[in-house]
Amino acid sequence: MPRLYPIEKTRNIGIIAHIDAGKTTTTERILYYTGMSHKIGEVHEGTTVTDWMPQERERGITITAAAVTCFWTQSYKKQAETVEERIKGEYKINIIDTPGHVDFTAEVERSLRVLDGAIVVFDGVQGVEAQSETVWHQADKYKVPRLCFINKLDRMGASFEDSLKSIHNRLTKNAVPVTIPIGIQENFKGVIDLIRMKAVYFEGEKGEILKIEDIPNDLKDYANEYRNYMLEKLAESDEEFMDKYFANNFNEEDIRKAIRRACINYTFIPVYAGSALKNKGIQLILDGVVDFLPSPVDLPPVKGWDPKTNAEIYRQPNDNEPFCALAFKIAVDPFVGTLTYIRVYSGIIKRGDTVLNTRTNETFRAGRIVRMHANHREEIEELFAGDIGAIVGVKDLKTGDTICDPKNPIVLESIQFAEPVIWMKIEPKTKQDQEKMGIYLKALSDEDPTFKIKVDQETGETLIGGMGELHLEIMVDRLRREFKVETNVGTPQVAYRETITKSVEAEGKYIRQSGGRGQYGHVVIRVEPLERDKGFEFVNAIKGGVIPDNFIPAVEKGIREAMEKGVIAGYPVRDIRVILFDGSFHEVDSSDLAFKIAAEIAFKEAVKKANPIFLEPIMKLEVIVPSEFLGDVTGDLASRRAKIEEVEDMGEMKKILAKVPLSEMFGYVTVLRSLTQGRGFSYMEFSHYQEVPQYLFESIINNRQKVKK
Ligand code: GDP
DSSP, rough: OSSSSOOEEEEEEEEETTTTHHHHHHHHHHHHHHHHHHHHSSOSSSSEEEOHHHHHHHHHHHTSSEEEEEOOOOTSSSSSSSHHHHHHHHHHEEEEEOOOOOGGHHHHHHHHHHHHHEEEEEETTTBBBBHHHHHHHHHHHTTTTEEEEETTTSTTOOOOHHHHHHHHHTOOTTTTEEEEEEGGGGOOOOOEEETTTEEEEEESSSOOOOEEOOEEEGGGHHHHHEEEEEEEHHHOOOHHHHHHHHHTTOOHHHHHHHHHHHHHHHHHHHEOOOOOTOOOOOHHHHHHHHHHSOOOGGSSSEEEEETTTTOOEOOOOTSSSOEEEEEEEEEEETTTTEEEEEEEESSSETOOOEETTTTTTTEEOOOEEEESSSEEEEESEEEEEOEEEEESSSSSTTOEEEEEEEOOOOOEOOOOOOOOSSEEEEEEEEEGGHHHHHHHHHHHHHHOTTTTTEEEETOOEEEESSOOOOOOHHHHHHHHHHHHHOOOEEEEEEOOOEEOSSSSSEEEEEOOOOSOOEEEEEEEEEEEEEOOTOEEEEEOOOOTTOOGGGGHHHHHHHHHHHHOOOSSOOBOOEEEEEEEEEOOOOOTTTTTHHHHHHHHHHHHHHHHHHHOOEEEEEEEEEEEEEEGGHHHHHHHHOOOOOEEEEEETTTEEEEEEEEEEGGGOHHHHHHHHHHHOOOOOOEEEEEEEEEGGGGGGHHHHHHHHHHOO
């Protein structure tokens, strides 16, 4: 079957927000309005399946689906009366689920990777919250164009201006309103559309009827002020529009086109006002998704590597290119079994096609392909470039796997996850549960790549690692509730790192020549400090074959192993460049093993000489406390080596923003409770690694030795 919807009319979007900002409510409203407009004549691209259990049908599919497809025609356009008209006008929107929980930022990153644009939802009372900030920066990293939605404007304490200000102060100055509220809090009535310069009211039971009116006289100045601000910002960010603006010669369509270009370039971020719960403003955001967010063809081609040669390859978002897709979520559906959600970057996958998983280098048959809608599942024949759907019943696929045409193998850029900042000993309460615990810990770690398991080489104990105390607590709790494994855990240990502060050279020799075949490895290396978070770089600068090429991988391996073991206190070494520039070999006695050992010796020697230091995880902390406790709480934070960056006024409450070492924050929740008579709360997440002050150097070494005992 040919495409019903051209790729230019496809939008892959995510709705991202701080927990409780209104993501679920907004999504529900979107599915409701898009479902209504899609009603005329049920034409599908496949067969609709409606075998839901009653309760499943009731709550809709959105709860379990990682991606839901819906359709929308701009509300300001003439709405279709026939099926043909409808399909011609409609855009296909795939909404990719992004988790709202604090500690699942890995999942957020994973979903950001496959979407082309996003709606960021803010609570109109709280403004920018810690997690929205994190997600915002993640979206920057993946260059995701976005719209902002200031929600909950009907709530007591809501302020559009203050929320906008907090977006400007904490996220970006490029955020510019395209709709503004009419009234606020209990008087919130509708919005002014600054592009059309009309007042829009939302009537009917669920706000489904749009009433477009002239802007009331008393709001004209207010609307003009924002309209001018919008036009000026747009002229600043789009040259084509600037000329039209100064010539005072432009229409609505010119504005929309300019916003689209600027939005895709991140120079203009449209901001919408509304209330999902009170059914106000959502349709205009949907118009924005279609008008301003990119389609797959507006973005650069996807980059990948040839698995054999490692050469860079690019694939255009085009049906005629070889097929490639990224598996971004594995989910178990109670009705159909395992669903692997994929984003197709190029080419077409048809039902029954045999495709390659480049990680395992094995092919499999895509027996069935489905697409999820708000309240039904559709069996489809094929997925085209730029589209999202799920393959049914395939085993051995993992999140992040590339699947592709077996004749044109490619590995897409894999998803990078942060290393754990905290480790904790874990053991089952009963010996019989040992094996079960191992199996389920692995399952949890497959699902969440920032959750890691390792076995302590010396003690044989199992350790779990993650992104914070809460993250590990949640995992332990899931073990208990979902898998019925009771465990005992140790005190959490900070994942320090070792690094160096100056460049030095060192030599490593491993030479044994007593009887039989000897050993001969000899390397000279230079180590140099790297910028934070650059990890490790290995440079082979051997000239004239003083060490033959075939031994170089052994040298690198020796260094990598030594890095993991650590040198000063047994913490992994990071942010270091190692340059191998000299050495020697023996025709008969040299071996991989000898070079590996020589490299380890040289590396340890080098790190010891290069003024080593420790790095520690620094957390971003947000504490909200009643004003009267501010002094006590900041005083306590100061004693924890916290750097207070800002104290925001939130009426009765104060919000403290700080950076603080993780090692000082164990059990903070309890302390805060007692400092504030139970009225303060805090939120914390990993920010970055930073040098530990010199006066703590010895104590870290001593503590480590104690833990080892
Ligand atoms: P999520 O955690 O981001 O998915 O947020 P939800 O959509 O579940 O909303 C969190 C809470 O805020 C729920 O109690 C909603 O009813 C409420 N809520 C969502 N949108 C609005 C709104 O526009 N106005 C008001 N007053 N409450 C809202």
